Amino acid sequence: xxxxAPPPPPTAVPVExxxxxxxxxxxxxxxxxxxxxxxxxxxxxLIHQMAVFEHLTDQFTATESSLSSTLxxxxxxxxxxxxxxxxxxxxxxxxxxxxxxxxxVRILNLDHPIDDPEKETFKSEGDDVVVVGFAxxxxxxxxxxxxxxxxxxxxxxxECYRRKGFGKMLLTAVAKQAxxxxxxxxxxxxxxxxxxxxxxxxxxGAKVLQEWRICRLTGEALQAYGx
Amino acid sequence: xxxxAPPPLPTAAPVExxxxxxxxxxxxxxxxxxxxxxxxxxxxxLIYQMAVFEHQTDQFTATESSLSSTLxxxxxxxxxxxxxxxxxxxxxxxxxxxxxxxxxVQILNLDHPIDDPEKETFKSEGDDVVVVGFAxxxxxxxxxxxxxxxxxxxxxxxECYRRKGFGKMLVTAVANQAxxxxxxxxxxxxxxxxxxxxxxxxxxGAKVSPQYRIxxxTGEPLQANGN
Numbered sequence: 001x002x003x004x005a006p007p008p009p010p011t012a013v014p015v016e017x018x019x020x021x022x023x024x025x026x027x028x029x030x031x032x033x034x035x036x037x038x039x040x041x042x043x044x045x046l047i048h049q050m051a052v053f054e055h056l057t058d059q060f061t062a063t064e065s066s067l068s069s070t071l072x073x074x075x076x077x078x079x080x081x082x083x084x085x086x087x088x089x090x091x092x093x094x095x096x097x098x099x100x101x102x103x104x105v106r107i108l109n110l111d112h113p114i115d116d117p118e119k120e121t122f123k124s125e126g127d128d129v130v131v132v133g134f135a136x137x138x139x140x141x142x143x144x145x146x147x148x149x150x151x152x153x154x155x156x157x158x159e160c161y162r163r164k165g166f167g168k169m170l171l172t173a174v175a176k177q178a179x180x181x182x183x184x185x186x187x188x189x190x191x192x193x194x195x196x197x198x199x200x201x202x203x204x205g206a207k208v209l210q211e212w213r214i215c216r217l218t219g220e221a222l223q224a225y226g227x
Numbered sequence: 228x229x230x231x232a233p234p235p236l237p238t239a240a241p242v243e244x245x246x247x248x249x250x251x252x253x254x255x256x257x258x259x260x261x262x263x264x265x266x267x268x269x270x271x272x273l274i275y276q277m278a279v280f281e282h283q284t285d286q287f288t289a290t291e292s293s294l295s296s297t298l299x300x301x302x303x304x305x306x307x308x309x310x311x312x313x314x315x316x317x318x319x320x321x322x323x324x325x326x327x328x329x330x331x332v333q334i335l336n337l338d339h340p341i342d343d344p345e346k347e348t349f350k351s352e353g354d355d356v357v358v359v360g361f362a363x364x365x366x367x368x369x370x371x372x373x374x375x376x377x378x379x380x381x382x383x384x385x386e387c388y389r390r391k392g393f394g395k396m397l398v399t400a401v402a403n404q405a406x407x408x409x410x411x412x413x414x415x416x417x418x419x420x421x422x423x424x425x426x427x428x429x430x431x432g433a434k435v436s437p438q439y440r441i442x443x444x445t446g447e448p449l450q451a452n453g454n
Binding site: 033047050051056059060061062063065067070074078079080136138139140141142143144145146147148149151153154164172175176178179180184185186187188189190191192193201204205206207208209210211212213214215216217218221222223224225227 | 251274277278283286287288290291293294297305307308363365366367368369370371372373374375376378381382399402403405406407411412413414415416417418419420425428431432433434435436437438439440441442444445447448449450451452453
């Protein structure tokens with residue numbers, strides 16, 4: 001998983017935790033929900049932003065069509081699953097949601113509103129709702145535990161929304177879902193030079209395995225194994 | 228993935244490649260097929276052997292029951308999938324197989340028969356058929372490609388059968404299946420000091436990513452995210 005920014009120092013607190021003298025001047029309502037097919041254009045752009053961040057745009061061949069046809073073939077959490085993180089200056093309207101996942105809502109108190117140059121591009125349903133990030137994860141299996149787990153392939157928060165705790169919100173939502181489903185483990189990857197991200201993950205209680213490396217068989221080398 | 232032994236030097240050739248002067252003195256018929264519920268006791272023992280090999284028996288909590296319930300809920304290749312590798316000194320009898328996967332059969336010519344002290348424990352169906360290893364893999368999702376892949380969680384070959392090419396047979400079977408299904412990549416993990424395994428994987432066409440580290444959130448720090 002590319003954590004597309006080093007983790008933030010905590011700068012925002014939920015409204016309910018503030019003393020009376022400090023009102024929520026710029027509350028930002030935040031919601032994590034399951035993605036649906038209408039989110040595909042946003043997801044496609046966000047994955048492209050991740051490829052740009054990792055300097056891997058030459059490997060980026062996903063299309064909206066390929067995402068549409070592969071992301072929603074199975075029940076959420078049984079196969080690839082996408083969480084969408086959206087924000088709004090107003091409370092979210094009541095909506096119908098996938099009964100398999102009740103959206104998680106919280107309020108951030110910001111000192112300043114966020115200037116979002118891509119606001120129109122990432123407009124979501126409802127007034128002033130914008131998509132700010134996503135997490136894409138798949139179930140895996142821990143043979144020693146004899147239980148499934150989740151592998152988080154990607155988490156991205158759009159640049160202007162970084163350093164506010166959104167990455168942690170997304171990762172926490174995945175971890176919480178794992179616990180609720182009785183899963184044993186949540187895993188992801190980090191680049192070894194991303195020391196801030198590593199500190200953040202360790203602070204969350206994750207262990208960074210220094211000895212293990214990932215092997216990848218892809219492209220022509222993989223095709224050579226065809227019939 | 229623990230490769231439970233360094234890779235072998237090639238010592239065996241398929242029967243059909245031998246010149247007339249060298250007959251197959253000890254042919255060994257090898258078959259890779261999808262696991263079925265009756266394989267669970269064997270798979271459980273093999274996973275335990277892997278835990279012993281990795282010095283992680285304290286983390287081993289998998290039971291035959293947890294394994295059965297996971298496998299019974301999993302469509303092959305859409306979820307957790309297990310390939311079983313069996314051998315026999317005789318040709319395999321005709322059997323009914325899962326239509327989703329036609330078993331792969333190969334003949335190894337051995338100079339000496341293999342002495343298998345666990346032959347009775349790992350007896351499979353049919354005369355003289357023994358289970359020698361397995362591969363357990365799950366679908367992954369490659370967001371840049373907009374396609375699934377496979378992640379190989381485990382491969383193990385029983386100790387007396389190592390260094391004969393069985394590990395490679397299992398990886399090849401998974402890679403072949405990925406190509407058949409037009410998946411984009413096959414991934415697994417290796418410990419960085421296992422230079423022989425790394426050389427072997429590179430020889431198979433895999434690239435080892437030096438920069439990525441695996442992060443794992445499990446046990447109490449994971450549970451802390453629950454309600």
